[in-house]
């Protein structure tokens with residue numbers, strides 16, 4: 544895998560060139576936020592996902608992201624908040640696609656029975672909780688389905704214009720049970736009172752992004 548140094552500055556982590564073909568697993572819940580939070584976070588439905596990017600992905604890391612669907616100027620998902628535990632992923636996400644990644648600490652434990660799997664996640668920033676979440680699912684027994692979509696991100700850092708990126712892939716996907724605790728005084732405190740609508744798990748996804 545070749546790497547790109549996004550700027551001539553020493554100190555910026557190198558990252559793989561786009562597109563990234565990523566393998567992993569994902570846990571997603573949809574929440575309805577009943578009030579406008581700020582300009583980037585109007586009232587509406589938000590997806591909150593925990594993702595584990597695994598071998599043979601060109602970068603392996605854990606991720607917490609919050610996103611909503613936008614229709615203008617394109618129909619796409621726009622990520623409002625995102626943390627990962629890989630400095631190279633932060634640099635690549637920001638440099639290639641204007642995805643506003645920051646660093647956090649992640650812990651995940653999983654227990655698999657004959658059919659069901661139970662997974663717990665915790666995410667902290669600077670030693671302070673952001674979210675805790677628990678899931679129970681059986682997605683590893685369902686057939687694989689294809690998905691495709693796009694992200695649209697307003698400019699950050701050195702970007703002058705919004706950035707759109709496409710994604711296509713497949714995964715075993717099924718509804719799951721979830722329980723979330725969002726730290727009310729943490730960076731996602733604006734989600735703390737939101738109503739959970741549904742939860743899904745993707746096992747064994749492979750997607751090409753960008």
Ligand SMILES: CC(=O)CC(=O)O
Nearest residue numbers: 563606632636642752
């Ligand atoms: C390719 C990516 O940037 C995926 C992600 O980390 O959100």
